[in-house]
Amino acid sequence: MNVAQEGSPLSYELIDLAEVNLPLLDEPLIAALHQYEHEHTRAWSRTVSSYGGFVFVFPQYNWGYPAPLKNAVDFLYSEWRDKPAKCVTYGTRGGSKGAAQFREVLNGLHMRPLDDHLEIVITDDDVDGSWQLKDLDATMRPYWEQTRTIDAQMVEALKDTQ
Ligand SMILES: Cc1cc2nc3c(=O)[nH]c(=O)nc-3n(C[C@H](O)[C@H](O)[C@H](O)COP(=O)(O)O)c2cc1C
Numbered sequence: 001m002n003v004a005q006e007g008s009p010l011s012y013e014l015i016d017l018a019e020v021n022l023p024l025l026d027e028p029l030i031a032a033l034h035q036y037e038h039e040h041t042r043a044w045s046r047t048v049s050s051y052g053g054f055v056f057v058f059p060q061y062n063w064g065y066p067a068p069l070k071n072a073v074d075f076l077y078s079e080w081r082d083k084p085a086k087c088v089t090y091g092t093r094g095g096s097k098g099a100a101q102f103r104e105v106l107n108g109l110h111m112r113p114l115d116d117h118l119e120i121v122i123t124d125d126d127v128d129g130s131w132q133l134k135d136l137d138a139t140m141r142p143y144w145e146q147t148r149t150i151d152a153q154m155v156e157a158l159k160d161t162q
Pocket of ligand 1 (some may be wrong): 059061064093094095
């Protein structure tokens with residue numbers, strides 16, 4: 001995120017879904033009606049509404065995207081609409097299949113998926129015995145240029161909305 005932020009006119013913030021801590025979707029009505037019963041949904045709606053675009057960063061799980069990501073997007077509907085969206089995936093093979101699937105979800109939400117996606121391959125050399133990254137900067141260094149491109153794409157996409 002620091003690399004994307006460097007010299008950018010945009011302001012990037014990290015939203016960690018583990019911290020947002022949504023339950024499994026528990027709204028009785030579909031999100032498109034925008035009649036939210038639960039405060040956690042209203043809070044999530046305020047958060048998502050406050051951003052102009054999104055870079056979704058997620059691992060590939062069994063050729064798809066992780067369930068908590070789908071759960072989080074399904075809580076809302078119009079809050080996502082028309083906003084530019086970029087996928088950044090990571091995994092032992094990078095995550096192209098998960099990105100392709102999630103792109104369809106972005107289309108369903110009427111977001112504006114940006115071209116391509118960034119795929120980060122995590123190798124055995126990147127992780128320790130507990131599969132934790134040994135050195136985030138070293139793993140990310142080969143992708144710095146592509147990260148700068150994401151920022152350029154996002155700046156361009158957001159011009160249309162200003
Ligand atoms: C349930 C599960 C399924 C996975 N499936 C894939 C996969 O299909 N392709 C891939 O490249 N990596 C796959 N991986 C590897 C993960 O993408 C990789 O371990 C990643 O670092 C996990 O990120 P996390 O620690 O944020 O969950 C899988 C990992 C898990 C736990």
